[in-house]
Amino acid sequence: MSEPSVLERLRLSGSGGAALRVRFIGVLAFQVLLIVVFTALNPRFIGWDNAQSILFTAAILAMAAAGQTLVVLTGNLDLSVGSIMGLCAYVVFDVTSQAPWLAGLTVPFAVALGAVLGLANGLLVTYLKIPSMVATLGTLSVYRGLVSFYANAMEVTSGELPQWMRTLATVRWLGLSSYVWIAVLVVVLVGLALSLLPWGRKLYALGSNARAAYYYGLNENGILVGAYVAAGGIAGFVGLLLGAQVGNINSLLASGIEMQVLAAVVIGGVSIWGGSGSVYGAALGAIVLATINNGLVLLGVQEFYRLLIQGLAIVAAVAVDALVQKRVLTATRRRVILEVAA
Amino acid sequence: MTAEVTASAGVPRLSVQGISKSFEAIHALRDVSFDLAPGEIHALVGENGAGKSTLVGVITGLLQADHGHVLLNGTDVRFHNPLEARTKGVAAVFQDPNLFPHLSIAENIVTGAYPRKGPLLDLAAMRGLARTKLEQLGFDLDPDRLVAELTVAEAQFVEIARAVEPGLQLLILDEPTSALTPSEAGRLYTMVEALKAAGTTVVWISHRMDEIRRLADTITVLRDGQHVVTAPASELGDDDMIKAMVGRSVALQRVPRTEELGPVRLRVRDLNLAGTFADISFDVAEGEIVAIAGLVGSGRSEIQQAVFGLSPEVTGTIEVDGEAVRPDSPAVMARKGVVYLPEDRDAEGIISSMSITANIALPSIRSLSKAGFMAPRKERALAAGQREALSIKGEISALVSSLSGGNRQKVALARWLATNPRVLLLDEPTHGIDVGTKVQVHDMMRRLARQQRMAILMVSSDLPEVLAVSDRVLVIRRGRLAATIDIEDATQENIMAAATAGRVEEGTK
Numbered sequence: 001m002s003e004p005s006v007l008e009r010l011r012l013s014g015s016g017g018a019a020l021r022v023r024f025i026g027v028l029a030f031q032v033l034l035i036v037v038f039t040a041l042n043p044r045f046i047g048w049d050n051a052q053s054i055l056f057t058a059a060i061l062a063m064a065a066a067g068q069t070l071v072v073l074t075g076n077l078d079l080s081v082g083s084i085m086g087l088c089a090y091v092v093f094d095v096t097s098q099a100p101w102l103a104g105l106t107v108p109f110a111v112a113l114g115a116v117l118g119l120a121n122g123l124l125v126t127y128l129k130i131p132s133m134v135a136t137l138g139t140l141s142v143y144r145g146l147v148s149f150y151a152n153a154m155e156v157t158s159g160e161l162p163q164w165m166r167t168l169a170t171v172r173w174l175g176l177s178s179y180v181w182i183a184v185l186v187v188v189l190v191g192l193a194l195s196l197l198p199w200g201r202k203l204y205a206l207g208s209n210a211r212a213a214y215y216y217g218l219n220e221n222g223i224l225v226g227a228y229v230a231a232g233g234i235a236g237f238v239g240l241l242l243g244a245q246v247g248n249i250n251s252l253l254a255s256g257i258e259m260q261v262l263a264a265v266v267i268g269g270v271s272i273w274g275g276s277g278s279v280y281g282a283a284l285g286a287i288v289l290a291t292i293n294n295g296l297v298l299l300g301v302q303e304f305y306r307l308l309i310q311g312l313a314i315v316a317a318v319a320v321d322a323l324v325q326k327r328v329l330t331a332t333r334r335r336v337i338l339e340v341a342a
Numbered sequence: 343m344t345a346e347v348t349a350s351a352g353v354p355r356l357s358v359q360g361i362s363k364s365f366e367a368i369h370a371l372r373d374v375s376f377d378l379a380p381g382e383i384h385a386l387v388g389e390n391g392a393g394k395s396t397l398v399g400v401i402t403g404l405l406q407a408d409h410g411h412v413l414l415n416g417t418d419v420r421f422h423n424p425l426e427a428r429t430k431g432v433a434a435v436f437q438d439p440n441l442f443p444h445l446s447i448a449e450n451i452v453t454g455a456y457p458r459k460g461p462l463l464d465l466a467a468m469r470g471l472a473r474t475k476l477e478q479l480g481f482d483l484d485p486d487r488l489v490a491e492l493t494v495a496e497a498q499f500v501e502i503a504r505a506v507e508p509g510l511q512l513l514i515l516d517e518p519t520s521a522l523t524p525s526e527a528g529r530l531y532t533m534v535e536a537l538k539a540a541g542t543t544v545v546w547i548s549h550r551m552d553e554i555r556r557l558a559d560t561i562t563v564l565r566d567g568q569h570v571v572t573a574p575a576s577e578l579g580d581d582d583m584i585k586a587m588v589g590r591s592v593a594l595q596r597v598p599r600t601e602e603l604g605p606v607r608l609r610v611r612d613l614n615l616a617g618t619f620a621d622i623s624f625d626v627a628e629g630e631i632v633a634i635a636g637l638v639g640s641g642r643s644e645i646q647q648a649v650f651g652l653s654p655e656v657t658g659t660i661e662v663d664g665e666a667v668r669p670d671s672p673a674v675m676a677r678k679g680v681v682y683l684p685e686d687r688d689a690e691g692i693i694s695s696m697s698i699t700a701n702i703a704l705p706s707i708r709s710l711s712k713a714g715f716m717a718p719r720k721e722r723a724l725a726a727g728q729r730e731a732l733s734i735k736g737e738i739s740a741l742v743s744s745l746s747g748g749n750r751q752k753v754a755l756a757r758w759l760a761t762n763p764r765v766l767l768l769d770e771p772t773h774g775i776d777v778g779t780k781v782q783v784h785d786m787m788r789r790l791a792r793q794q795r796m797a798i799l800m801v802s803s804d805l806p807e808v809l810a811v812s813d814r815v816l817v818i819r820r821g822r823l824a825a826t827i828d829i830e831d832a833t834q835e836n837i838m839a840a841a842t843a844g845r846v847e848e849g850t851k
Contacts, residue, residue, distance in 0.1 A: 020444060020490060196463050198456040201445075205453050208442035215404075215440045216454040217425025275444035328443045328490040 020324060023269040024281050030267075030313075031288050038295035045298055052176060058290035059183035060242050062283040064257065065264040066190040067234030069282045070227040072265050073194075074207045075274025076125060076132035078231050081261050083143035084117045085239030085254035090147050090156065092236075093243055097160030106165065110236040117143060118232015122225035144255060151251035158247035169245040179241060183283070186234065191279045203227055207274025263310055264289050267317045273325050288313070353416045355380040355543040356401070356432075356512055361410035363396055368774055369567050370396040373410070376562050376572040378512070381541045383534060385548060385558035385575070389587055389838070390638045390803035391773075393567040394547050395437075398514050402427045402434045414511065425454065431511035435501045435518060437639070441489045448472035448485035451504045475503045479533050494521040502530075506537065513537060514545040519553060520639050520820075531557060549637050549842045551580055563587055581835075584842070588834035594781070594810035596829075597788055603813075604628025606664075607797035608680070608765045610649060613658035618644050619821035622658070626765065626797040631787060633808040634801045636818035636841050642801050643685065645818065646767050649799070650682035651675040662765060676705065679764030683754055685773055685801075692754045694743035698734065699725040701742055702757045728756035732786060748779030755786070766790060768800040772807060784811050805834040817841050 038045040064081055071078045088110045095109070096102050102109070117139070124135040158166050171178040194200035202223045206213045213220055243249045268285025270277030289310065296306050354377035363371040371393045378384050388394050399405035401412055403421025411418050414430060421427040424434065441450050448469045457467035472485035481499040489497055498521060505513060515534070519527040534544050534557060548554055554561065554575070561578050563570040563586040570586045571578070578586075606625045613622040619641035626632045636642040648656040651669040660669055662678045669675055672682070692701055703710055703721040710720045725738040732752045736745050742753055751771065758766070771787070772780040788811065790796045802808050808815055815832050817825040817840040825840040 020488060196465075197461065198458065198463055201449060201453065201456065201463065204445055205442045205449070208444040209440070212440040212442055215424050215436075217423060217428070218454060271444075275442065 020276050020328065023276070023320070023324065024278065024284075026320065027267065027269050027281060027284050027288065027317075031284065031291065034288065034291050034295065038291070038298070042295075042298050045295055050294065050298075052180075054287065054290045054294045055180045056177045057293065058283075058286045059177065059179040060238060060245070061257075061260055061264050061289060062183045062286035063186045063238045063241070064235060064261045065268065065282040065286050066187050066279045067231035067238070068261050068265050069270050069277065069279045070190070070194075070203060070234075071132070071231045072262075072270045072272065073203045073274055073277065074224055074227050075210070075272075076224065076227075077136060077262070078118075078121060078228065078235075079133065079136040079258050079262075080117070080121060080139040080143055081231070081235045082254040082257040083140045083147070084114050084232055084235040085242060085257065086251065087117065087143045087147040087150075087239070088113045088236035089239035089243030089249055089253050090151055090251055092240060093156040093161060093249060094150075096162060097156055100162070103162035106162065106240060107237065110240040111233045112236070114236020114239070115229045115233035118228040118230070118235070119225065121232065122228030125228065126221040126224050140258065144251070148251040153251075155248050155250045156243075158244075161244065165240075165244045166247075168241070179245070182241065186237075187279055187283045190234070194279060199223065199226060204275055207271075208276070260289060263314050266321070267313050269317070269321075271321045271325060272318055273321070276324075276328075353380075354378055354413070355382075355415060357411075357413040357416075358397070358401070359411045359413065361397065361400055361407045361412070363400060363405060363407050371400070371407075371567045374564070374567070374569045375410075376569055378543050378545065379560065380543055381538055382559040383538055383544045383546055383557045385546050385554045385561045386564065387548065387554065387561060387583065387587060388564035388570075389805070391566075392564040392587070394564055395516065396567070397564070398434055398436070398516060398545075398547070401512075401514065402432060428505075428507075431507075431509050432514075433505035433507070433510060433512070434514035435498070435505050435516065437516045437520070439494075439497050439501065441497055441500060443490040444488065446486050446488055447476075447483055447492075447500050450489055450500055451475060451485070472503070475506065479503055479506060480529055495523065495526045498522070502533070510537070510542045512543045512545065514547070516547045517549070517639065518546070519548065519550065527553070551583075551842055554583075555580075584835050584838050588805055588838050594784070594806045596810050599629075599788075599792060599813060601629055601792045603630050604795060607662065608649070608799065609659075609661040609664075611659045613645065613648060613656060613660070615641075615644065615648055615653055615656045618653075619648075619818070622818075622823055624816055624823070624826070626799050628795045628797055629791050630814070631791050631798040631800060631812045633812035633815045634799065634818060635803075635805070635808055635815055635837050636824075638803065640818045640841065641821040642818040643769055646682065646769055646799060646801050649675070650680060650767055652682075676761070679762070680767065681705075681758035681761065681763040681765070682767040683751075683758065683769060683771065685769040692742050692750055692757075694750070695741065697739050697741055698729065698736060698745075698753055699738045701753050702728050702738075702760055705757055706760050724760055725756075728760055731759075732756050733782065746779075748775040748783070751775060751779075751783065752786075755783075759790070764796060766796050766798045768798065770802055770804075771800060772802075772804065780807070787811055805837060808832075808837065809834065819843060 064085065068078055068081055091113060092106055092110045096106055121136055121139055124130050125132045168178055173181050194203065202218050205216070205218060206220060206223050210220065239254060242254055246253065264285035265282045266272055267288055268277065268281035268283065270282055292309055293306060356378040359375050361371055361374045374397060386394055396405060400407045403423045403426055412420065414432065419430060427433070442453065451472040452468050457464040457471060469485050476483050476485065479502065481503060483496060483499065489500060492500065498518065518530060522530065531553070534546070537544055546557055558575040560572060561575050561583065562572040563583060565587060604627055607628050608626040611623045614620050622645055624632065634642045634645065644653065647653060648669060649660060651671045651674055654670045656669060660667055662680060667674065667678050699721055702725045706724065710717055710724065722738060729738055732755065734752045734756065735749050742750055745753065772783050775783065787798060791798050800812065809832060813829050815827045815829065815837060816823060817827065817837055819841055827836065
């Protein structure tokens with residue numbers, strides 16, 4: 001017997017690692033391409049004012065995508081994100097308008113309410129073993145139904161909000177909207193939690209190989225419920241910010257946003273099979289989506305083109321991930337090896 | 343090596359006492375008892391299905407025994423999961439890799455026991471820990487590399503590095519060298535000997551005589567879920583070991599073939615699949631049953647799957663009735679009259695939530711439909727005919743999930759037979775089936791070959807079955823055709839010897 005040649009070795013080794021490493025760069029390249037194309041088509045695209053506008057649009061999406069990333073990393077979905085945002089915003093606004101002395105607690109209240117809704121999602125997925133797509137499709141309706149029932153076709157107007165929240169969306173710090181800075185803070189905090197907390201690493205481990213996670217003694221249900229609770233809490237907070245930006249809100253706030261959020265996450269390179277990607281990629285995905293929106297509006301293109309391009313971007317991103325995933329999985333396959341000829 | 347283990351004199355490191363474990367009607371382990379001494383290398387051998395993996399599962403807490411005890415250093419232990427076993431110093435490296443491919447080597451090694459600085463991960467300590475472990479074991483790997491970019495051997499080193507901890511009492515390695523080159527295996531031998539010197543007991547599951555001879559202090563043989571012998575390696579020769587492995591008690595009768603073989607139906611030449619098998623050439627004639635024997639993981643099932651078009655990247659030539667065909671997909675092969683019955687019939691062979699009729703009609707839908715619509719009467723007639731021919735128990739409207747294993751297998755077979763195939767590929771056709779049904783399946787195979795003139799290529803781990811039904815035996819060892827044995831000369835011993843590269847004296851029967 002002799003040693004296999006270098007070429008043979010290469011064929012035997014998993015080639016998914018390199019692909020994982022360049023995935024983020026691919027999104028970045030796509031964003032640069034978008035900027036170049038839009039600028040070429042309409043020179044007004046490039047400039048500080050328009051960049052600010054894109055980042056402002058991306059801010060809400062990037063924060064919601066940060067929460068969604070936690071769930072998608074485990075190989076699951078949270079389709080109820082828009083309903084959680086709407087429910088939390090409406091309930092918190094309504095309560096504060098009736099009890100102004102609670103105004104100082106709006107943020108913790110929204111986060112806690114969102115976390116409770118996320119907990120319900122997590123329990124459905126773990127203990128009742130309902131596939132996450134179905135469980136959160138159900139709660140998408142349930143939560144929206146609850147807020148409609150609660151709102152009883154009424155609106156909460158911005159006049160009833162505490163003063164600081166009414167103006168928050170228009171405040172600028174260092175030349176950028178406060179929302180952009182808050183989004184940066186949220187994304188970085190989630191990013192740090194993912195890389196520095198043991199829980200964050202376990203999310204990746206669970207999404208990468210659930211069977212191995214069992215052998216390693218990881219508490220699968222606990223980790224997953226944690227992901228849903230955190231995602232719900234973030235959604236509650238983002239809902240509050242979105243409500244403050246919109247002003248007069250009704251029970252339909254943020255309905256349908258889950259598609260945008262998921263689009264940002266998968267375009268940003270978080271694998272829909274779980275285990276890889278980052279919250280920074282998801283934020284970049286949000287910027288890509290905002291850029292597409294903004295550029296097409298500047299070009300005076302109709303809405304359905306935007307949907308078309310957004311849809312193609314999602315499919316292309318997941319197609320790339322599917323190729324990467326196939327290669328990555330060679331590392332978990334049964335070991336079969338050929339005896340090298342003498 | 344940091345593993346320093348204290349041993350009290352006379353007490354076995356691990357004592358397996360009267361362990362039994364059944365999966366439904368199958369007895370995977372029956373009253374197995376033996377001892378492992380402290381600081382020895384203990385080879386655990388046996389055929390496929392002898393119960394080795396089940397035993398490892400029971401010891402490490404992956405499975406719960408129905409009866410019996412496991413004593414670690416004289417204390418009764420019953421682990422509920424592999425992690426609990428690890429905390430008591432019992433670790434196993436399984437044949438199937440259990441790693442996180444998207445994560446780095448360092449993370450894979452520390453997952454579950456992260457080094458912390460307050461509530462945060464200590465990334466530097468994590469890397470340092472991983473590097474130290476890898477260096478101690480003599481593995482030269484960068485802890486920052488992702489597991490997805492490792493070779494199978496490197497991935498296995500990562501698993502071993504993860505398993506080895508200070509105070510390790512028992513390390514179980516399940517066919518650890520099956521994916522290693524000779525020099526990599528050599529490094530593993532050195533590592534295992536160092537562990538032994540430090541007092542760790544190592545269970546080495548292997549089929550390779552050379553390494554068992556080189557490493558093992560003691561050898562235990564399992565057969566059909568039962569303990570056969572535990573003896574010092576010096577007292578158990580290769581012949582005795584192979585005899586102990588293969589001496590199955592089941593009596594299956596050969597039925598000599600009176601019909602002549604016809605022309606070659608399936609011709610395979612120079613079949614190659616990178617990293618899995620190479621230079622595979624053979625013929626199967628009309629009316630002939632050819633068995634592929636070999637160990638699990640030798641590539642034998644993969645050869646059959648490649649012939650059925652499940653590995654489009656395979657190279658080489660395949661001819662069916664003299665006509666060349668590229669095995670690009672199962673659809674292509676099925677059109678040529680080649681059909682395949684997978685080993686895991688519940689997952690791949692049948693659709694258990696559908697009726698017997700629907701299952702049998704599935705591959706024949708085109709010929710059963712009229713102007714694009716299904717013709718239920720024709721479907722039922724086809725199913726009733728097959729049910730009769732194969733003596734399937736159960737109404738044709740019954741769901742397949744309500745049938746026994748043997749009858750499910752018959753349904754899986756019936757659905758292909760309804761298409762009048764020319765070449766039949768069977769992977770472990772009677773795996774998990776009771777002896778009575780097994781004999782029926784064998785009769786059916788003989789009839790299909792001899793009367794209906796099909797060419798049958800069967801993969802089987804069941805040596806009595808191989809001897810009872812086949813006309814010729816191809817033995818695969820590590821992806822290569824190690825021997826072709828005519829049925830007149832075949833014995834369980836010489837097949838096993840060819841599969842494991844052990845030496846058996848001529849004339850051993």
